[in-house]
Amino acid sequence: MQDHPLLGHVVLGYAPVVDRQRAVAATRLTVFPERPDASVDGAQLQALLAWPWQQLEGASKGLALPTGPARTFINVAGEGLLRALLAAAPAPQTAIEVPTFMAADASLAPLLAAHQSAGGTLVLKGAAREALPAAVAGCFAACIDDGGAAPAVAGLPRLRDGVTAPRELDAALAAGAAAALGWPFGDAPVAVPAKSGVAPELQVIMELINRVEREEPVDRLEAVLKNDPTLAFRLLRYINSPGFGLSVEISSFRHALMILGYQRLKRWLALLLASAGKSPNLKPVMHAAVRRGLLMEELVKGSGDSEMRGEIFICGVFSLLDRLLEQPFAALLRSVPVPQRVQQALLEDAGPFAPYVHLVQAIEQASVIDIREGADALMVGMAEVNRALLSALAGAAQLE
Numbered sequence: 001m002q003d004h005p006l007l008g009h010v011v012l013g014y015a016p017v018v019d020r021q022r023a024v025a026a027t028r029l030t031v032f033p034e035r036p037d038a039s040v041d042g043a044q045l046q047a048l049l050a051w052p053w054q055q056l057e058g059a060s061k062g063l064a065l066p067t068g069p070a071r072t073f074i075n076v077a078g079e080g081l082l083r084a085l086l087a088a089a090p091a092p093q094t095a096i097e098v099p100t101f102m103a104a105d106a107s108l109a110p111l112l113a114a115h116q117s118a119g120g121t122l123v124l125k126g127a128a129r130e131a132l133p134a135a136v137a138g139c140f141a142a143c144i145d146d147g148g149a150a151p152a153v154a155g156l157p158r159l160r161d162g163v164t165a166p167r168e169l170d171a172a173l174a175a176g177a178a179a180a181l182g183w184p185f186g187d188a189p190v191a192v193p194a195k196s197g198v199a200p201e202l203q204v205i206m207e208l209i210n211r212v213e214r215e216e217p218v219d220r221l222e223a224v225l226k227n228d229p230t231l232a233f234r235l236l237r238y239i240n241s242p243g244f245g246l247s248v249e250i251s252s253f254r255h256a257l258m259i260l261g262y263q264r265l266k267r268w269l270a271l272l273l274a275s276a277g278k279s280p281n282l283k284p285v286m287h288a289a290v291r292r293g294l295l296m297e298e299l300v301k302g303s304g305d306s307e308m309r310g311e312i313f314i315c316g317v318f319s320l321l322d323r324l325l326e327q328p329f330a331a332l333l334r335s336v337p338v339p340q341r342v343q344q345a346l347l348e349d350a351g352p353f354a355p356y357v358h359l360v361q362a363i364e365q366a367s368v369i370d371i372r373e374g375a376d377a378l379m380v381g382m383a384e385v386n387r388a389l390l391s392a393l394a395g396a397a398q399l400e
Contacts, residue, residue, distance in 0.1 A: 004044070004047070004048050004051075005044060006040060006041075006044050006045055006048050007048070007382075007383040007386050007387055008034065008381060008382050008383035008386070009033070009034050009035075009038055009040060010031050010032060010033060010034055010040070010045070010048075010081075010382075010386065011031075011032040011033075011034060011368050011371055011372065011382060011386075012029060012030065012031060012032075012363070012385075012386050012389055012390075013029070013030040013032075013362075013363050013364070013365065013366025013367070013368070013371065014027055014028065014029050014030065014363060014364065014366070014389065014393065015027075015028045015030070015181055015182055015183060015364060015366065016028070016181070016182075016183065016284050016287055016288075017063050017070075017073055017159070017179050017180075017181055018163070018169060018179055018180045018181075018182075018184070018283070018284050019063055019178070019179045020173055020178065020179070021280065022169070022280035022281055022283045022284070023283050024283060024284055024287045025061070025062060025063040025064075025179060026062050026063045026070055026071050026072060026073055026095075026179075027052075027071070027072055027073070027393065028072075028073040028074075028075055028181055029049050029072060029073070029074055029075065030075040030076075030077065030366035031045070031049070031074065031075065031076050031077065031078075031081060032077045032078065032368045033077075033078045033080070033081055034382060036078070038080070039080065040080070040081055040084050041084065041088075042083075042084035042085045042086070042087050042088030043088040043089065045081065045084065045085060045088075046085060046088050046089075046091045046094070048390070049072060049074060049091075049094075050072065050091050050092075050094065051390055051394065052390050052391075052393035052394035052397055053071055053072065053093070053394075053397060062093050063178070063179055065095065065121060065141045065142050065157060066141050066142075066157070067119075067121045067141045068093070068121070069093055070093055070094065070095040070121055070123075070141075071093040071094070072091075072093065072094045072095070073094075073095045073096075073097060073123065073181075074094060074095070074096050074097060075097045075125070075366075076096070076097070077368070079102065082096070082098065082102065083108070083111065086098075086108075086111040086112065086114075086115045086120075087111060089118060090115060090118050090119050090120030090121070091120075094120075094121065095121040095122070095123045095141070095142070096115070096120065096121070096122055096123070097123045097124075097125045097144065098112065098122055098123070098124055098125060098140075099125050099126050100124060100125065100126040100127060100128040100129075100132070101126070101129075103124060103128075103132055103136055103140075104128065104129075104130070104132060104136075109133070109135065109136050112136060112139045113135065113136075113139060115139075116138075116139040121141050122139050122140050122141060123140060123141060123142045123143065123144060123159070124140040124142070124143040124144070124153055124156070125143070125144040125161075126144070126145070126146075127145065127148065128153075132153065137153045140153060140156060141156070141157070142156050142157040142158070142159055142178065143156045143157075143158055143159070144158075144159045144160075144161050144181065145158060145159075145160065145161065146160070146161045146162050147160055147162075147172065147175075157178040158176065158177050158178060159177060159178060159179045159180065159181055160172035160173075160175075160177040160179075160180045160181070161180075161181045161182065162181070162182050163180040163181065163182035163183075163184050164182055164183065164184065164185065164186075165184055165185070165186040165187070166184050166186050166281040167186075168180075168182075168184060169184040169281060169284075170281070183284060183288060183364055183365075184281065184284055184285075185285060185288075185320065185323055186323065188322050188323065188328070189322055189323070189326055189327055189328050190328055191328065192327050192328065192331050202273065202276055202325065204224060204225075204227060204228045204231055205231065205269055205272050205273045205276060206273065206335055206336055207224055208221060208224055208225065208269055209266060209269050209270070209273065209336060209337065210335075210336075210337055211224065212262050212265055212266045212269065213262075213266065213337045215262050218253070218254050218257050221253065221257070222253050222254060225253050231272070232253060234272060235253065235256070235268060235269075235272060236250055236251075236252075236253075236256070238268050238271060238272065238399065239256055239260070239268055241398060241399050242398040246259065256268075263307075263310050264310070266310075266314070267310060267313055267314065270293070270313070270314045270317045270318065271290060271293070271317060271399075273317075273318075273321070273336075274286055274289035274290060274293075274317045274318070274320070274321065274324060275289070275290065282323075282324055285320050285323050285324055286324065288320055288364065289316070289317050289318075289319070289320040289321070289324065290317065290396055290399065291392055291393065291396050292316035292317060292319055292320065292357075292360050293313045293314065293315075293316035293317035294313070294316070294391075294392035294395050294396055295316065295360055295363070295388055295389060295392035296312045296313060296315060296316035296353075296356045296357070296360060297309050297312055297313040297316070297392075298387075298388035298389075298391050298392050298395075299312075299356055299359070299378070299380065299384075299385070299388045300312055300356075301388075311339045311341055311342055311353070312341075312342075312353055312356060314338060314339070314342055315338075315341070315342040315345050315346070315353045315356070315357070316356070316357070316360065318336070318338060318342065318346060319345070319346060319357055319360075321336070321346075329346045329347050330347065333346065333347065341353050345357055355374065355377050355378050356378065358370075358374050358377075359371065359374030359375065359377075359378060359385070362374050363385075363389060371385070
């Protein structure tokens with residue numbers, strides 16, 4: 001993937017596909033051509049987009065569709081790219097989205113039929129002005145709508161597009177959608193709720209982060225962790241997962257501190273804090289928080305500044321902590337210590353880390369203009385941004 005020929009020829013965004021259990025069952029990758037007239041090899045593009053999940057190829061995880069589980073949905077912004085993808089051999093557990101206006105184009109019908117016959121999964125996107133021919137309609141395994149017009153093909157599993165808040169997610173699933181696409185973050189909290197209070201397991205993690213920040217002796221840290229055996233298990237599971245790439249198995253909290261040191265240990269505690277919510281509707285937010293941290297860290301990987309990498313990782317993970325704990329950052333950061341650069345980004349939307357947060361948000365929204373502007377502001381090329389995104393998605397997949 002490091003030298004993939006298409007890294008600099010497309011612009012990528014991503015979003016989750018959230019199933020009826022509110023879990024992220026698949027990832028939607030939105031693909032824009034870097035130049036409208038670019039000619040792209042479909043097989044190479046599929047290989048690029050499948051790279052983060054290649055090591056998980058035997059897994060059955062994915063959104064259940066009539067054709068089998070789909071782990072990746074590819075949303076292509078460009079007729080040339082879409083035709084190139086459809087002409088390539090289907091990739092396992094990959095669903096290609098086809099806009100209804102293109103599905104109605106008679107010249108595309110042979111490609112759709114051939115792709116579906118070869119075992120590919122196709123998903124129809126948007127409402128149709130008129131009924132599709134039966135042969136074309138039969139090529140699709142599901143349809144995507146925005147909750148407005150009736151689905152283009154009746155009887156297919158429906159996916160609701162454009163979900164931006166928990167209430168929208170609830171409404172879509174209550175209306176019978178098999179899944180929803182989008183980030184149900186909702187608005188940032190502006191005040192501490194009347195019935196505020198942090199759950200006990202989160203209090204333990206926050207206390208550990210404070211003690212690690214003060215570099216207290218390991219005996220005191222272990223004493224805190226022993227009060228929550230479940231948390232201790234989760235910490236060791238995180239540290240020993242393939243995504244962290246350690247060459248030895250960590251057998252205890254003391255061992256973890258010896259191997260990792262205080263700063264790297266704080267990284268894992270930040271991940272735990274961002275993934276400890278109990279509400280089902282928080283699952284997509286936790287999913288995003290972990291990937292934000294990994295993506296922002298990937299973006300500065302070449303800097304050679306390990307302290308900056310550690311801080312920007314925490315900045316990304318904590319950038320959704322207000323939604324996860326339902327409290328504004330002004331209140332949260334009084335109990336969770338963060339470096340000054342992180343505090344500037346989260347509290348003031350300022351400082352050296354803020355542009356990285358902006359770029360990650362643009363990638364999540366698949367806003368091609370904002371992605372390009374964000375990359376320019378950081379003086380990084382599109383190949384570097386795409387490489388960072390795909391590497392972050394691959395690293396996160398190994399943590400699960």
